[in-house]
Amino acid sequence: MRTLEARDLWLGELTTNGASPWTIRNYKSATDIAFVTIANRSGVAVTLLVITDIDRDDLVASLAGHVDITNPDGQCRKRAQSTMATFSTALRSFFSWCVETEKLDRNPMARVKRPKSPVRVPKAMGSEQCKQLLEATAGSRSAARDTLMVLLGLTMGMRLAEMSSVKPDDFYPSLDAPTHLRIVGKGNKERRVPVPLVVREALTAWLPLREEQLKRWGVQAETLFLSQRVRGDGSMNVSRETVGQVYERVLSSAGLYQKGRRVHVARHSFATLILEAGADILTVSELLGHSSIATTHVYVKANPERMMTAVEANPLAQSLTPRT
Numbered sequence: 001m002r003t004l005e006a007r008d009l010w011l012g013e014l015t016t017n018g019a020s021p022w023t024i025r026n027y028k029s030a031t032d033i034a035f036v037t038i039a040n041r042s043g044v045a046v047t048l049l050v051i052t053d054i055d056r057d058d059l060v061a062s063l064a065g066h067v068d069i070t071n072p073d074g075q076c077r078k079r080a081q082s083t084m085a086t087f088s089t090a091l092r093s094f095f096s097w098c099v100e101t102e103k104l105d106r107n108p109m110a111r112v113k114r115p116k117s118p119v120r121v122p123k124a125m126g127s128e129q130c131k132q133l134l135e136a137t138a139g140s141r142s143a144a145r146d147t148l149m150v151l152l153g154l155t156m157g158m159r160l161a162e163m164s165s166v167k168p169d170d171f172y173p174s175l176d177a178p179t180h181l182r183i184v185g186k187g188n189k190e191r192r193v194p195v196p197l198v199v200r201e202a203l204t205a206w207l208p209l210r211e212e213q214l215k216r217w218g219v220q221a222e223t224l225f226l227s228q229r230v231r232g233d234g235s236m237n238v239s240r241e242t243v244g245q246v247y248e249r250v251l252s253s254a255g256l257y258q259k260g261r262r263v264h265v266a267r268h269s270f271a272t273l274i275l276e277a278g279a280d281i282l283t284v285s286e287l288l289g290h291s292s293i294a295t296t297h298v299y300v301k302a303n304p305e306r307m308m309t310a311v312e313a314n315p316l317a318q319s320l321t322p323r324t
Contacts, residue, residue: 001103003049007031010097018188020161030090034062051098056108059091063112084115123260124272124299130154133266136254144209145225146246148202153247153266155196157288158183160247160263164240166224171195171203178203185289193287271299 011024038058039046066087068076091109098104125133133150140146152158158166162183171178172192178200180192195203210226219230225238244263251257251265271284285296 001051002047003035003051003054004047006051006098006103007035007094010094013097020186026086027090027093030087031094033066034059034087034091037062037065051103054108056111059108059112062091063088063115081116088112088115123258123265124268125256125265126269127273129254129256130266130269130273132254133250133256136250139253140246140250142209142228144202144206146250148199148206149225149243149246150250150266151199151202153263154270155199156181156183156193157267157270158193159185159267160240160243163225163263164223164238164243167222168207168224170224175203175207183289187291189289189291191286191289268299271296275299 007028011028014027015024035049036046038054038061039049041058041061042049042053063084067079067084069079070076088109092112092114095104095107095109099107134147134154137143137147137150149163152163152166162185166181166183168175170182172180172182178195181195182190182192184190210221210224213226214221214236217230217236219234219236221236221238223237225243226236227238227242230236231239247263247266248257251261267288271288274287275281275284281293281296281300284299285293288296290296
């Protein structure tokens, strides 16, 4: 089978199984680059590259060829570890699928060493900074909307994509008296997160304004949040870009904007603060919708005071008297 034909079938199956558009985009880009490199190495057109002709050395060469990048000024630099890890993961996933679907007898990526994935400490904010961020929404053009949007990140740990796609009907058992919010996360994984009082109050403030705005423009919207103008499809559904712009604007207004601080900083702050308040890691993992608890461990930091308290809490540390 032609390699690109198999790749497109694989991406189609990933899409059907709920992979996000950004995962599909990243995997397509990675495999495009790898297969062009392998085709050039083999002396054939990429459209004629046959999947069974790809071996381990081809894949190692494609990975090695992707490490360096040339800047517009002609200077060469190394790609980020995270970029290389994604590149490798895309190839590993594709060739594993090829073996599972019996397009290949063996996986040529099986013996290729995985690039190291960097362990990054999330750029979380402290409780006082979170309060500053929330207070800054008062100066927004749509203060009620932006306050609720920021609260969903700070008090419920929602991702950007989740905030942009959440609908009024997702509140359970009703919009008037919600106790939980149904959130559909990565891979269409569904979770229900408790709605705190501060979010219920912000929701009550936003909903009448939402209805007024829709009535004024004479349009409909599926999403809880609205854009500031009617979109090309005739709706006022909020976009990911709008949610991102709101957070960047509010972060700047609060004097908290830093490189790398965007919507996800609210989610990181939520996780860090509730862990520090004593929540167990399993609960935090469920609230965040992580598929693996290993992902949640990045929020756990060694706190010297908590470490000392834990050591002193050992019954043996309290009851045994040292011999003299």
